[in-house]
Amino acid sequence: MNKYLDRLVNGLFxxxxxxxxxxxMCPTLAVTKSAMNGIGMGLSTTAVLIVSNVIIAALRKHIPEKVRMPYFIVIVASMVTVVELLIKAYLPDVNEALGIYIPLIVVNCIIFGRVEAYAAKNxxxxxxxxxxxxxLGFTVALVLIGAFRELLGAGTVFNIRxxxxxxxxxxxxxxxxGAFLVLAMLTALQNKFKLPSATNGTAKKSELACGGDCAHCSAERFASFHNSASDSSIKKESIRKED
Structure with a gap:
């Protein structure tokens, strides 16, 4: 598959x-009261992500490694400000519907995850x-969740009954x-049909994901912590006996 097309398929599926x-998850749960809100939030985030990726990729060889995160924050925050002002000027209804979640795009972990793990290296x-x-993958997900919630909660999709x-x-x-209920149902369906998901251990491991299997991971961490605590107690007891 063409490497450029592969990047599109990767994000979508x-x-x-x-x-x-x-x-x-924060904007996903907060703004998806309707499919239209999902489109607004998704496309706003997409615009910020595309421009930030391009700028950081173009400057990646000139950004000092030790201060790369402040550079990323300034670039992303600047793009979010531009998008916010454009939405306020030309799409006031969208701005009113999404509210504080437009400026909060600046702390969206998807943005920083991609610029750090991909754009800064490619x-x-x-x-x-x-x-x-x-x-587009983010937008499609928001629209699907928003449409599902709107259909059950109002009987409409895109305000069409x-x-x-x-x-x-x-x-x-x-x-x-309702946002938690819908996300839980969709995640349960993913797990039921063994679709790739970070909640069932089948997500592709990358710099952004551990591959899921959270329950097993938690068990391993608990065992590791318990063993460390036991070793520490044994060492303390040995020191006391020596004293």
């Missing part, structure tokens, strides 16, 4: 930031397509708890 990597062309792929007039909307799905 192989390492989808929401469904596979489980990154950027060419401008590959970084451009990586940003497009990851951004799909449910019969007799349908009684389940209002909890357009409230905060």
């Amino acid at each position: 192989k390492e989808n930031p929401i469904f596979v990597m489980m990154l950027g 060419s401008v062309g590959l970084s451009l397509f990586d940003g497009i792929g990851m951004g 799909l449910m019969p007039e007799s349908y009684e909307p389940i209002s909890i799905f357009v409230q905060a708890p």
